[in-house]
Amino acid sequence: MSKPVEIEEAAFNEAVLQAKTPVLVDFWAPWCGPCRMVAPVVEELAEDYDGRVSFVKVNVDDSPRIATQYDVMSIPTLIVFKDGQPVDTIIGFRPKDELKKILETAL
Amino acid sequence: MAKSPKNYDIVIIGGGPAGLSAGIYTSRARLSSLLVEKAALGGQIINARSVENYPGFAEGIGGIDLTQSMHRQAGKFGLETLTAEVTGIEINGERKLVKTSKGDFSAKAVIITGGSERQKLGIPGEAEFTGRGVSYCATCDGAFFRDKPVAVVGGGNAAITEALELTKFASKITVIHRRDELRATRILQEKAFAEPGIEILWDTVVDEILGENSVNQIKVRNVKTGQESFLDVSGVFMAVGFKPNTDYLRGILALDAIGAIVATGRMETSVPGIFAAGDIRSNSIRQVIAAAGDGAIAAVNAEKYITG
Numbered sequence: 001m002s003k004p005v006e007i008e009e010a011a012f013n014e015a016v017l018q019a020k021t022p023v024l025v026d027f028w029a030p031w032c033g034p035c036r037m038v039a040p041v042v043e044e045l046a047e048d049y050d051g052r053v054s055f056v057k058v059n060v061d062d063s064p065r066i067a068t069q070y071d072v073m074s075i076p077t078l079i080v081f082k083d084g085q086p087v088d089t090i091i092g093f094r095p096k097d098e099l100k101k102i103l104e105t106a107l
Numbered sequence: 108m109a110k111s112p113k114n115y116d117i118v119i120i121g122g123g124p125a126g127l128s129a130g131i132y133t134s135r136a137r138l139s140s141l142l143v144e145k146a147a148l149g150g151q152i153i154n155a156r157s158v159e160n161y162p163g164f165a166e167g168i169g170g171i172d173l174t175q176s177m178h179r180q181a182g183k184f185g186l187e188t189l190t191a192e193v194t195g196i197e198i199n200g201e202r203k204l205v206k207t208s209k210g211d212f213s214a215k216a217v218i219i220t221g222g223s224e225r226q227k228l229g230i231p232g233e234a235e236f237t238g239r240g241v242s243y244c245a246t247c248d249g250a251f252f253r254d255k256p257v258a259v260v261g262g263g264n265a266a267i268t269e270a271l272e273l274t275k276f277a278s279k280i281t282v283i284h285r286r287d288e289l290r291a292t293r294i295l296q297e298k299a300f301a302e303p304g305i306e307i308l309w310d311t312v313v314d315e316i317l318g319e320n321s322v323n324q325i326k327v328r329n330v331k332t333g334q335e336s337f338l339d340v341s342g343v344f345m346a347v348g349f350k351p352n353t354d355y356l357r358g359i360l361a362l363d364a365i366g367a368i369v370a371t372g373r374m375e376t377s378v379p380g381i382f383a384a385g386d387i388r389s390n391s392i393r394q395v396i397a398a399a400g401d402g403a404i405a406a407v408n409a410e411k412y413i414t415g
Binding site: 029031032033034036037038060061067071072073074075077089091092093094095096097 | 149171239321
């Protein structure tokens with residue numbers, strides 16, 4: 001059982017950029033309706049890809065500098081990182097199957 | 108050999124307030140019902156921070172809270188839901204075959220509540236900068252434009268609502284409208300005119316969106332004088348109308364000039380046994396209460412159609 005981990009700015013480097021596996025970062029905020037629709041899908045993916053992909057949540061209100069650094073100007077945005085680099089950006093809600101395809105490409 | 112499609116009494120296409128309300132009624136009427144939604148249940152209203160005009164919620168209710176409650180309510184009566192995109196409908200006599208990205212489903216009656224989506228302008232830079240300065244939802248993205256200048260394109264209720272929402276964040280809001288008066292309701296117009304942070308550029312259209320990593324400028328043109336100019340903005344919020352999600356229905360159902368489904372007061376379409384409800388219906392007022400009402404009417408009439 002694996003769950004997405006909520007992180008703050010200070011932890012981003014280690015949790016995302018230095019990670020050995022691909023990382024899916026879910027940029028969200030509590031006031032964003034569609035983000036609340038994305039969250040359960042990301043939780044399911046975290047279980048499906050346990051050990052192969054790690055899942056991180058970044059609250060854009062608490063960590064605005066990370067959002068700015070990766071040009072996040074719309075949420076929900078999911079960014080897939082591999083070897084410290086963003087390899088795919090998904091803006092807005094997407095069904096689980098579509099997200100799976102994107103993760104399979106990154107693996 | 109092709110798998111035979113699963114049978115239902117009712118297939119509902121679309122999971123917004125119209126579809127969920129229809130689902131509450133059909134499943135409570137003990138009709139086996141499947142609701143197919145291509146994205147997230149809840150529809151466009153999940154973007155609304157607070158719904159202030161849905162009766163029964165005097166203090167307002169979050170769009171997502173309202174629709175999640177509708178979903179729970181429908182689920183209690185046995186509504187099944189599936190995430191899939193509908194690609195077509197085939198009419199085989201009494202039964203209708205709903206074709207989806209996850210297989211085909213056969214139904215005695217179909218209720219179409221697929222709603223609409225924001226119209227795109229189709230100008231250079233729009234697609235390129237979507238999510239990087241071009242937005243179709245101020246509630247979702249407004250906070251990324253704190254202390255930055257933005258433009259809102261349009262002059263209807265959606266445009267003025269977006270502009271007012273953006274006053275919480277943006278340093279300046281320029282509403283760009285192609286006519287010399289707004290179509291938005293009086294109460295919204297009054298609020299907009301009273302807001303010092305909002306300026307309206309009349310008789311003006313946007314020809315191009317420019318930027319590098321994200322938007323930094325738009326090219327605008329006065330339609331009366333032909334005068335072109337540039338406006339420095341970090342964000343462009345598009346609110347130029349809505350497009351019904353009916354592409355797969357062309358040639359199957361009667362549609363109006365903007366592609367919305369023509370339906371009677373009983374929500375009957377031009378094909379017996381196919382009903383339409385909510386924003387996808389011709390002359391919809393695009394309100395949650397109307398969508399919910401349409402959904403209930405469609406459900407009751409679909410039940411009558413099935414039971415004869």
